[in-house]
Amino acid sequence: MSTPIIEVINLSFSRGTRKIFHQLSFRVYPGKITAIMGPSGTGKTTLLKLMVGQLKPDHGQVLFYGQDIQTLSRSQLYRLRQKMGMLFQSGALLTDLSVYENVAFPLHEHFSNLAPGLIEKLVEMKLEAVGLRGAKQLMPAELSGGMSRRVALARAIILDPEVIFYDEPFVGQDPITMGVLIKLIKSLNDQLHLTSVLVSHDVDEVLSIADHACVLSEGRIIAEGSPAELKASDSEYVQQFLQGRADGPVPFHYPVEPWSVSND
Amino acid sequence: MIKAIASLGRSSLMLLAGIGQMALFIWQLLPLVPGGIWRIRLLIKQVYMAGVLSLPIIVTAGLFVGMVLGLQGHHILKTFNSEEAVGTMTALSLIRELGPVVAALLFAGRAGSALTAEVGLMRSTEQFSALEMMAVDPMRYVVMPRVLACIIALPMLAMIFIALGIFGGYVVTVGWLGVDSGAFWSQMNQNVDWHADVINGFIKAVVFAVLIALVALYQGCYAIPTSEGVSRATTRTVVHASLGVLGLDFILTSIMFT
Numbered sequence: 133m134s135t136p137i138i139e140v141i142n143l144s145f146s147r148g149t150r151k152i153f154h155q156l157s158f159r160v161y162p163g164k165i166t167a168i169m170g171p172s173g174t175g176k177t178t179l180l181k182l183m184v185g186q187l188k189p190d191h192g193q194v195l196f197y198g199q200d201i202q203t204l205s206r207s208q209l210y211r212l213r214q215k216m217g218m219l220f221q222s223g224a225l226l227t228d229l230s231v232y233e234n235v236a237f238p239l240h241e242h243f244s245n246l247a248p249g250l251i252e253k254l255v256e257m258k259l260e261a262v263g264l265r266g267a268k269q270l271m272p273a274e275l276s277g278g279m280s281r282r283v284a285l286a287r288a289i290i291l292d293p294e295v296i297f298y299d300e301p302f303v304g305q306d307p308i309t310m311g312v313l314i315k316l317i318k319s320l321n322d323q324l325h326l327t328s329v330l331v332s333h334d335v336d337e338v339l340s341i342a343d344h345a346c347v348l349s350e351g352r353i354i355a356e357g358s359p360a361e362l363k364a365s366d367s368e369y370v371q372q373f374l375q376g377r378a379d380g381p382v383p384f385h386y387p388v389e390p391w392s393v394s395n396d
Numbered sequence: 397m398i399k400a401i402a403s404l405g406r407s408s409l410m411l412l413a414g415i416g417q418m419a420l421f422i423w424q425l426l427p428l429v430p431g432g433i434w435r436i437r438l439l440i441k442q443v444y445m446a447g448v449l450s451l452p453i454i455v456t457a458g459l460f461v462g463m464v465l466g467l468q469g470h471h472i473l474k475t476f477n478s479e480e481a482v483g484t485m486t487a488l489s490l491i492r493e494l495g496p497v498v499a500a501l502l503f504a505g506r507a508g509s510a511l512t513a514e515v516g517l518m519r520s521t522e523q524f525s526a527l528e529m530m531a532v533d534p535m536r537y538v539v540m541p542r543v544l545a546c547i548i549a550l551p552m553l554a555m556i557f558i559a560l561g562i563f564g565g566y567v568v569t570v571g572w573l574g575v576d577s578g579a580f581w582s583q584m585n586q587n588v589d590w591h592a593d594v595i596n597g598f599i600k601a602v603v604f605a606v607l608i609a610l611v612a613l614y615q616g617c618y619a620i621p622t623s624e625g626v627s628r629a630t631t632r633t634v635v636h637a638s639l640g641v642l643g644l645d646f647i648l649t650s651i652m653f654t
Contacts, residue, residue: 224522224523241537242531
């Protein structure tokens with residue numbers, strides 16, 4: 133197997149007294165779609181933030197091309213981030229800018245010497261790729277949730293990143309939008325030779341496009357492998373999660389004293 | 397008793413932590429000042445948002461404050477047979493105190509609260525994280541232009557407030573109460589000093605602008621990213637900035653006019 137592009141090594145992270153991750157390790161390989169799955173509240177978004185250096189771990193390392201992201205200065209980290217794209221759960225478009233201005237924003241900030249005509253062509257190419265070239269004059273408030281995410285995706289790929297992170301891209305989407313997003317993630321990864329890290333709890337959608345998937349539980353990875361390997365896993369927890377069973381290792385009831393009925 | 401002491405200790409620690417956080421916030425902003433001045437398009441947009449959109453409230457308030465000052469001044473000065481001094485009294489009250497202070501209080505309520513809500517919502521909708529992921533420093537792109545815009549806008553608003561206040565006083569005293577127009581202007585001209593009054597009033601407005609901008613943006617940047625958190629931060633901006641303006645006004649007045 134090729135050299136990993138990202139390595140998470142023995143990562144531990146706590147919020148107050150609550151341990152979110154304990155000695156977590158996994159690798160992301162170039163050109164692959166790596167999925168990180170787990171129920172709500174397992175810290176998937178927190179893990180993404182740790183991987184891109186927005187949060188600092190208590191212990192452990194995140195290596196990006198072999199470089200520990202925590203040891204980088206602010207300017208080095210910002211240079212590295214020009215090689216990364218991120219699709220946020222909410223889209224996170226700048227609400228005072230139009231669709232066109234949002235997608236052009238990273239170009240204006242980092243390549244202000246580019247000719248306006250060239251910027252326009254680049255933006256239109258990326259908007260065409262997500263099917264929204266016709267919506268470039270709209271404001272974020274005029275977009276549906278799915279359209280916002282597609283615009284955010286166009287913005288995330290405008291600097292031609294090498295790695296793209298997706299934070300719960302399918303949450304709250306209708307089946308058609310979900311289908312569009314799945315197709316886009318897969319086709320962008322293959323055609324632009326990207327590496328994708330996808331955080332989600334939408335099992336079927338994720339496993340249909342992932343090359344490698346990790347299942348998170350109680351701060352560590354309890355299973356990883358190809359989608360076929362995960363489906364064949366004999367872990368009860370993995371099976372409960374993949375099949376969406378209401379009860380199992382993750383109990384239906386929040387911890388409580390046993391129910392008792394008395395005549396007093 | 398022990399609970400009360402513990403609570404006092406907790407509050408003191410929180411206050412110290414807040415002061416430290418504010419100091420770090422200012423420390424982060426200082427190196428960005430030179431670069432911020434040259435981002436002209438961003439600056440113009442923010443001056444429009446903070447300054448131009450505050451004009452209606454400043455114009456209306458300035459006019460009415462001046463009219464009331466004229467009425468009250470005339471009423472008091474008449475008992476000493478010196479109604480002609482009403483122009484001086486209106487102008488000095490406005491230039492030295494009411495112009496900078498009332499304009500700052502109105503600015504804190506209109507523009508300060510809007511800044512906190514806007515920045516707080518930008519954080520809660522992950523726009524700050526998105527900027528960081530695009531390798532754009534939110535302090536440079538979001539915070540600095542807004543601070544500079546406040547520093548440009550408030551002194552201008554205070555001057556407009558003063559001019560309209562004097563006009564309001566003139567209309568009431570000369571137009572309605574029959575004070576001599578020549579006496580109104582000539583006494584004002586003789587008794588208002590450019591440096592001691594006008595420049596000091598201007599300095600006050602600049603200081604208040606820095607205070608309001610820092611309070612509003614600090615509250616926005618550190619608001620808890622929920623609707624309740626942003627709402628509380630907005631309230632804190634108006635309360636802290638208004639009290640800060642009044643406190644600073646006393647300190648500045650005691651330095652400038654004693």
